[in-house]
Amino acid sequence: METRKLESTPGFVIYDLPGAQHYVGEARLGSRLIPGNATMLVRHVTYVFATLEQQRSGAGIGLKSDPSEAAAAVEALADELADDFSSGRLSTSPGLRLNAELLAPVLAHDQRNLIGNDDRDGISFNDELIGVGAAAAAASLLGGLDGKRVAIEGFGPAGVGIAREAAAAGAAIARVGTAKGCADAPGDGGRLDPAVLVEAWLADGEMCVAALSTDGEPAKPWTVWRDDVDVLFCGSKPGAMSGDGASMAGATPVVAFSAAAVSSKALAVLRAAGTPVAADFVAAVGPALGWWADAVLTHNDLRSATADTVNAVMSETAAHDDGPFMAACYRAEAFLQTWQDELPFGRPLG
Numbered sequence: 513m514e515t516r517k518l519e520s521t522p523g524f525v526i527y528d529l530p531g532a533q534h535y536v537g538e539a540r541l542g543s544r545l546i547p548g549n550a551t552m553l554v555r556h557v558t559y560v561f562a563t564l565e566q567q568r569s570g571a572g573i574g575l576k577s578d579p580s581e582a583a584a585a586v587e588a589l590a591d592e593l594a595d596d597f598s599s600g601r602l603s604t605s606p607g608l609r610l611n612a613e614l615l616a617p618v619l620a621h622d623q624r625n626l627i628g629n630d631d632r633d634g635i636s637f638n639d640e641l642i643g644v645g646a647a648a649a650a651a652s653l654l655g656g657l658d659g660k661r662v663a664i665e666g667f668g669p670a671g672v673g674i675a676r677e678a679a680a681a682g683a684a685i686a687r688v689g690t691a692k693g694c695a696d697a698p699g700d701g702g703r704l705d706p707a708v709l710v711e712a713w714l715a716d717g718e719m720c721v722a723a724l725s726t727d728g729e730p731a732k733p734w735t736v737w738r739d740d741v742d743v744l745f746c747g748s749k750p751g752a753m754s755g756d757g758a759s760m761a762g763a764t765p766v767v768a769f770s771a772a773a774v775s776s777k778a779l780a781v782l783r784a785a786g787t788p789v790a791a792d793f794v795a796a797v798g799p800a801l802g803w804w805a806d807a808v809l810t811h812n813d814l815r816s817a818t819a820d821t822v823n824a825v826m827s828e829t830a831a832h833d834d835g836p837f838m839a840a841c842y843r844a845e846a847f848l849q850t851w852q853d854e855l856p857f858g859r860p861l862g
Contacts, residue, residue, distance in 0.1 A: 658681060694721060748770070
């Protein structure tokens with residue numbers, strides 16, 4: 513992993529693997545950003561590409577500036593790395609404290625298929641594709657979602673996508689959690705309506721859990737890990753599921769859908785319990801399938817490609833003695849060894 517210090521503005525760029533065709537990753541803004549905290553965000557993308565057997569690599573951009581200086585920092589970044597951006601060697605997207613408007617000088621050079629940015633009833637098509645992939649991974653672990661009860665930790669745009677896909681497959685949304693708390697479906701065996709979830713999220717963001725709670729008082733965030741559901745979706749941040757969360761989950765299958773959402777400790781606890789864990793870099797392949805897709809491909813084409821890809825990988829890895837997460841790592845690493853002299857140090861775990 514190469515970390516390059518920017519010369520024109522405080523910050524850095526991380527390139528994970530040498531000799532890649534393309535480098536892709538988020539741009540983040542913050543005066544206290546350090547490369548070490550972005551490592552697993554970058555590694556997640558590398559493993560997504562390896563899962564798809566593409567000789568591409570994760571990357572990351574950190575602009576160490578205050579929000580008031582964001583525009584100047586982005587302009588400097590665009591000028592300094594103009595060759596990388598204009599050639600398509602490096603592509604980025606808005607991350608922490610950056611939006612498409614602020615990042616416009618860089619995004620103007622993006623040569624990828626931007627179908628993932630399309631609005632899909634309040635969320636992006638990229639978030640919808642993550643929902644398709646995560647639901648497919650869960651269905652693989654459970655033998656289908658019809659009649660199952662699910663909980664979604666890290667409820668947000670991608671969580672909305674998961675809720676829609678899970679409900680369409682016949683599952684009941686039993687619980688959603690954000691950093692602000694946890695909201696359970698009303699009554700014994702009740703379900704949260706995906707349409708209501710979308711409305712609440714669009715109105716209140718992470719505080720939607722208050723509006724979704726029957727008395728306006730959400731439960732503590734950690735209660736999302738209770739083991740009274742058939743599957744737990746996990747994706748608020750790197751390391752969102754800790755060892756304690758994994759202990760609460762017990763034998764409940766886990767599907768990670770964002771970068772390194774499961775910690776190394778949590779994975780160890782879940783493996784010891786024989787609990788299956790679907791890897792984040794498998795469930796979240798959908799957006800990457802669209803980045804270099806032929807322009808004639810439709811939303812439905814990419815939805816189908818996402819589901820087919822996740823189903824194929826899960827079918828290959830789900831029954832492995834070391835569990836589906838580790839099996840997916842072995843599979844990705846086998847491809848990396850076909851074009852890298854050495855494997856990168858560290859798997860995408862929080």
